[in-house]
Amino acid sequence: MSTARELILHIGHYKTGTTALQIFLESNRVLLAQQGLNYAEAPVKFSKHSALAFSLLRAAGVTELMHDFRNKHSAQELWQELFTATRALPEGASMLVSSEEFIRLGAHPAATALLRAQIDTARDLRFRVVVYLRPPQEHLKSWYNQLVKMGVDVGSFDAAVRARMEAVHWDYALALKPWIEIFGPEAIVLRSFETSLRVGDGLFEDFLAGLGHGLPLAAVTGSRDPNPRMDDRLLGIRRALNRSGLSADMARQVIDRAQASLDAEAATDALTDAPGFDSIRQRAEAAIDALAALPGAEGLDTQALRAALPAPQDATERQLEQTVAVLSFELAQMRTIQLRQALRLNLLEKRLDKAEAAGTGAPAKPDDEA
Structure with a gap:
């Protein structure tokens, strides 16, 4: 069969x-x-x-x-x-x-x-x-x-x-x-x-x-x-790039730079010898308890102090801060490119001015190339 x-x-x-x-x-x-x-x-x-x-x-x-x-x-x-x-x-x-x-x-x-x-x-x-x-x-x-x-x-x-x-x-x-x-x-x-x-x-x-x-x-x-998977922290930036009209290659370059920036920040935040927030919180609370025991502590609102003990940023606040940092970096990059282009335009204009003054019609070398 x-x-x-x-x-x-x-x-x-x-x-x-x-x-x-x-x-x-x-x-x-x-x-x-x-x-x-x-x-x-x-x-x-x-x-x-x-x-x-x-x-x-x-x-x-x-x-x-x-x-x-x-x-x-x-x-x-x-x-x-x-x-x-x-x-x-x-x-x-x-x-x-x-x-x-x-x-x-x-x-x-x-x-x-x-x-x-x-x-x-x-x-x-x-x-x-x-x-x-x-x-x-x-x-x-x-x-x-x-x-x-x-x-x-x-x-x-x-x-x-x-x-x-x-x-x-x-x-x-x-x-x-x-x-x-x-x-x-x-x-x-x-x-x-x-x-x-x-x-x-x-x-x-x-x-x-x-x-x-x-x-x-x-x-x-x-x-x-x-x-x-793309880093979820970059989703908002990538969404904006998808609507920006930039080419796919340019968008990828921006995302790559943004990822590098986030990775560098993560490396900076990787503190091994520094105390963690649990330890910081406990010490801050113990300090408030010690102050509350002092004779002149009647005018101290210890309840309000304990209600706002040290804590790490929440996820939303952290995401916003990272996004602003990355976008600020991109704006700085764009400003640098803009200044370079402005300098090139200035040099070209000088060459054209010299050519017109000489009556040759051919661009002359700029001052820094003469």
Whole structure:
């Protein structure tokens, strides 16, 4: 009796280590194939198979967050090519594709219908759908950070969640609805994305374990996060830059300088020998108690003194101070550039004046170059 070939669809969710996982799968394609798990070679770009999802979304009329998708092939062509490659595998082997863009189909019924039409032509294959989910608020905060980092003008966090983010980002039932209806609930492999999975090879081991595979002994694993989260303290600055009209390169330079400024401040604040605020607070309170015991303390409002003991800045105050410091630095940078440009203009004007005075029409050298 023959064993059906299997097609595994890893559909995300966004911000659940998908980029790191996709790079791992592509880097270890040969080793994984030896275990019967084949990471599809087409249509792959940047280690992922987003063309399969984008082709469906494009055909459904979706235009937002398509990341300049230009693949000329139709959804039917791309999916049929994948089915053909899967059927060519040895008996019992699995084909695996991965893209967090798949999760968007829950927000676009027309794209779901197109997917169903393709899957109906491949019922000779077995299917599994893998999805990672994290607590909704954690996910929303991380996705908001990603959108701002990408340069998308989404407004405030509240406005983005309510009006700019597709509902699949907070309604997980909607996100999984197409996949359950097309493949059946038994085909869905649900995994929890937890912070601990970021440590070592945790994510890779968890993903493979969910599919019944182990981590290859000689697997190549990355040591650096390929899609690091932008420092949340820079969100407000980046949002302003997204609306400033500056080029993406210029915006990145500003953010890089701002991050360097915050890192330098953090290094300055890392005081190892100085007392902590708990100690400072206790000493201040003990001093007030000692003063209250003095004979002439009747006129001292010790209750008011104790109500305002030393304490570190709260998060909001600290954020505002850091933002002002960073923006002040950027203003100083802009002022320096402005002064340099003014000096250059002044020198050019002198050269033009000399040329006109000489009647040659050719610019003369400025005073400091003569």
